[in-house]
Amino acid sequence: MILEAKDLNYYYQDGESRRFVLKNTNVSFDKGKFYTILGQSGSGKTTLLSLLSAMDTPHNGEVVFDGKNILEIGHDNYRRNKVGIIFQSYNLIPTFTAVENVLVSMSITENELPDDHKTVAYNLLDYIGISQDKANRTVNKLSGGEQQRVAIARALSTNVELILADEPTGNLDEEMEQEIIDIFKKLAHEHKKCVIMVTHSNDIAEQSDQTFYLKKGVLNTNE
Amino acid sequence: MNFFKRGLLSITRRKGKSLILLAVLFILGNVIAGAISISQATANVEESIKERLGTGATLELDYEALDSMDESEMMNFEIPNLGEELINQIGELPYVKYYDYNTTTFLASEEIESYNPMMEEAEGEVEMAGMGPQFQLKGVNYAPLLDIEEGKSELVDGRVFTDEEIENGTPVAIISKKLADLNNLQVGDTFSLSNQIYEFSESGEEEVLDSRDVPLEVIGIFEPKTVNSDSENPEEFDYMDMDFQNTIYVANALVSQEMEFAVGDMPEYEDYYVPFFVLNEPEDAEAFEEEVSPLLPELFIVRHASDSYDSIAAPIESMSNLSKYVLIASVITTILIIGLVVLLFLRDRKRELGIYLSLGEARMRVVGQIITEVLIISIIGMTLSLFTGNLLAQTVSDSLIDNDNNQREDEIYYYTEMQTDLTTEDVIDAYEVSLTGDFILLFYAVGIITILLSTVIPLIYIIRLNPKKIMM
Numbered sequence: 099m100i101l102e103a104k105d106l107n108y109y110y111q112d113g114e115s116r117r118f119v120l121k122n123t124n125v126s127f128d129k130g131k132f133y134t135i136l137g138q139s140g141s142g143k144t145t146l147l148s149l150l151s152a153m154d155t156p157h158n159g160e161v162v163f164d165g166k167n168i169l170e171i172g173h174d175n176y177r178r179n180k181v182g183i184i185f186q187s188y189n190l191i192p193t194f195t196a197v198e199n200v201l202v203s204m205s206i207t208e209n210e211l212p213d214d215h216k217t218v219a220y221n222l223l224d225y226i227g228i229s230q231d232k233a234n235r236t237v238n239k240l241s242g243g244e245q246q247r248v249a250i251a252r253a254l255s256t257n258v259e260l261i262l263a264d265e266p267t268g269n270l271d272e273e274m275e276q277e278i279i280d281i282f283k284k285l286a287h288e289h290k291k292c293v294i295m296v297t298h299s300n301d302i303a304e305q306s307d308q309t310f311y312l313k314k315g316v317l318n319t320n321e
Numbered sequence: 322m323n324f325f326k327r328g329l330l331s332i333t334r335r336k337g338k339s340l341i342l343l344a345v346l347f348i349l350g351n352v353i354a355g356a357i358s359i360s361q362a363t364a365n366v367e368e369s370i371k372e373r374l375g376t377g378a379t380l381e382l383d384y385e386a387l388d389s390m391d392e393s394e395m396m397n398f399e400i401p402n403l404g405e406e407l408i409n410q411i412g413e414l415p416y417v418k419y420y421d422y423n424t425t426t427f428l429a430s431e432e433i434e435s436y437n438p439m440m441e442e443a444e445g446e447v448e449m450a451g452m453g454p455q456f457q458l459k460g461v462n463y464a465p466l467l468d469i470e471e472g473k474s475e476l477v478d479g480r481v482f483t484d485e486e487i488e489n490g491t492p493v494a495i496i497s498k499k500l501a502d503l504n505n506l507q508v509g510d511t512f513s514l515s516n517q518i519y520e521f522s523e524s525g526e527e528e529v530l531d532s533r534d535v536p537l538e539v540i541g542i543f544e545p546k547t548v549n550s551d552s553e554n555p556e557e558f559d560y561m562d563m564d565f566q567n568t569i570y571v572a573n574a575l576v577s578q579e580m581e582f583a584v585g586d587m588p589e590y591e592d593y594y595v596p597f598f599v600l601n602e603p604e605d606a607e608a609f610e611e612e613v614s615p616l617l618p619e620l621f622i623v624r625h626a627s628d629s630y631d632s633i634a635a636p637i638e639s640m641s642n643l644s645k646y647v648l649i650a651s652v653i654t655t656i657l658i659i660g661l662v663v664l665l666f667l668r669d670r671k672r673e674l675g676i677y678l679s680l681g682e683a684r685m686r687v688v689g690q691i692i693t694e695v696l697i698i699s700i701i702g703m704t705l706s707l708f709t710g711n712l713l714a715q716t717v718s719d720s721l722i723d724n725d726n727n728q729r730e731d732e733i734y735y736y737t738e739m740q741t742d743l744t745t746e747d748v749i750d751a752y753e754v755s756l757t758g759d760f761i762l763l764f765y766a767v768g769i770i771t772i773l774l775s776t777v778i779p780l781i782y783i784i785r786l787n788p789k790k791i792m793m
């Protein structure tokens with residue numbers, strides 16, 4: 099077990115009242131598996147992912163990584179060294195090239211990496227399907243699919259075991275979507291990472307090792 | 322790719338914005354550099370002129386306080402005298418290099434002529450009967466003569482006094498070269514002055530009541546070292562020089578004897594001494610004044626030779642003040658403008674900043690990157706404005722001085738013990754805007770501190786960023 103959520107509670111303040119998005123959510127994830135989280139729009143999938151990725155703090159309960167509360171690890175430290183996050187809207191630095199975007203995260207992490215960051219970054223991009231020629235373009239000159247690949251390469255570049263992705267294929271066509279899902283499967287099964295992906299699509303959910311359904315603030319293993 | 326490299330990359334990838342920031346910094350840098358140039362140049366003038374004015378100090382009545390007295394106070398006020406004891410006590414203070422005190426009287430002579438350049442020009446030996454005393458008999462206590470030690474004049478022949486001569490009031494004198502030449506006097510010669518007591522009759526005519534001869538042996542001859550030999554107004558008559566040439570140095574004791582003869586049997590006569598202290602360093606002035614003031618009789622104050630700087634440096638002083646205001650205003654403007662421009666640019670880069678934070682970068686490093694970027698552009702802008710700002714300062718101050726100098730009223734001279742022959746012209750001549758190491762250092766220091774202050778607003782913005790809101 100690499101990641102565990104215990105009794106997570108999260109609400110948005112709505113004037114005087116609290117609107118709970120997550121109610122006593124309990125869930126755990128293992129290495130080497132590809133998970134999907136399904137749920138209707140507004141059900142709280144992104145909120146859950148923001149708590150699992152330490153982008154936000156639950157009002158109650160805890161997120162435990164490798165047996166340690168992530169507050170104890172430190173949120174910045176956790177994001178820097180333990181988790182790779184992939185966003186729906188890519189979130190790349192537009193003035194930097196693809197390879198530079200990957201290099202940024204490699205310089206921020208404290209994880210053990212090979213000395214020659216540049217070579218590692220080019221190889222990683224190549225593995226994800228970005229040629230050296232495209233790797234040297236500023237990212238706003240890449241297609242959406244290509245940009246999301248760069249974001250995946252960035253998430254992988256710090257050598258983390260946990261990948262969190264929030265609807266990473268939301269803006270892509272089906273073909274591109276499938277390619278990315280294949281990458282995720284490979285990461286989980288061949289590279290023994292834990293990949294957790296939020297999606298709308300039942301097709302994708304069917305391809306994962308396990309699917310969770312988020313409904314009315316509660317996470318279930320069946321619909 | 323650490324935050325420093327990221328900063329460099331951001332500058333080169335956003336050329337347009339970098340150039341806008343550079344242009345703004347260059348303009349503001351010019352104003353700051355100009356203001357610092359002028360303020361430094363004025364400070365340098367002050368220092369060099371004060372050095373030329375010397376470290377002399379005297380004790381004198383506070384004429385301003387006297388002026389503000391009302392009549393009844395005035396009536397009851399008795400001018401206190403500085404005793405020899407007090408002068409010696411002050412003279413022994415560690416700040417004092419050497420000191421002297423003088424009592425002065427004026428004597429006439431039937432035997433020798435006084436130096437008067439106006440008469441020379443008239444080419445006629447006009448007999449000036451009853452012209453009164455023309456020779457300033459200046460008593461001294463300091464045997465080697467302060468005026469010579471201080472470089473106001475130099476000994477061209479003979480010797481200075483000995484301590485015994487000072488103590489005993491031996492009738493020996495040191496006279497000026499002009500006076501000696503005029504009267505064919507040499508070291509070893511003797512001449513005599515006459516101490517005359519006048520009485521004024523009712524019709525206003527003066528009558529000599531009594532007189533006695535004062536024979537003096539010439540032991541030394543001095544020549545004043547005039548600073549302004551080539552005066553710009555040759556038609557202006559130099560009374561100060563004439564007084565100096567007709568000064569005869571003798572021992573205080575000798576002057577005292579002649580004064581006693583002159584006052585006759587008036588009771589309670591006291592010698593009135595004017596002290597003069599030469600301090601070790603100009604910096605000692607303040608400490609000296611602090612220590613001496615409590616020892617002085619009522620209404621006496623310490624006056625420094627350098628005090629007269631204020632009266633001759635008006636155009637420089639007004640420029641110095643102006644430059645200080647401009648400096649303060651431009652620093653504040655820079656902090657606000659750069660702060661807002663950087664903030665504006667950062668809002669465009671909100672997503673980028675959020676990415677760094679989501680990748681777990683410490684906020685301080687993100688702040689560090691932004692400060693690096695701003696500082697790099699600032700240093701380029703400052704380096705460019707260093708030279709142009711300095712040039713600007715030269716042009717501006719030239720026209721400011723011209724303006725101010727033309728409007729200047731004729732200077733009012735009032736005689737004090739420390740009369741200086743330095744004028745406003747000298748002060749303006751000493752003024753020079755130049756590109757010195759000190760200026761460069763100060764400019765960068767002020768510039769960098771200003772820029773750092775201007776990044777406070779953007780810094781707060783970064784600290785408050787919430788990456789979740791930006792990215793999820």
Ligand SMILES: Nc1ncnc2c1ncn2[C@@H]1O[C@H](COP(=O)(O)OP(=O)(O)OP(=O)(O)O)[C@@H](O)[C@H]1O
Nearest residue numbers: 110111119137138139140141142143144145146298
């Ligand atoms: N900052 C916010 N303030 C108030 N309410 C919010 C905020 N962010 C999200 N919500 C609300 O919380 C609920 C869950 O939002 P969340 O973004 O987690 O849903 P989601 O499952 O990711 O939806 P989607 O599939 O559309 O991305 C929604 O009802 C949403 O309106």
Ligand SMILES: [Mg+2]
Nearest residue numbers: 143144145264
């Ligand atoms: Mg969502």
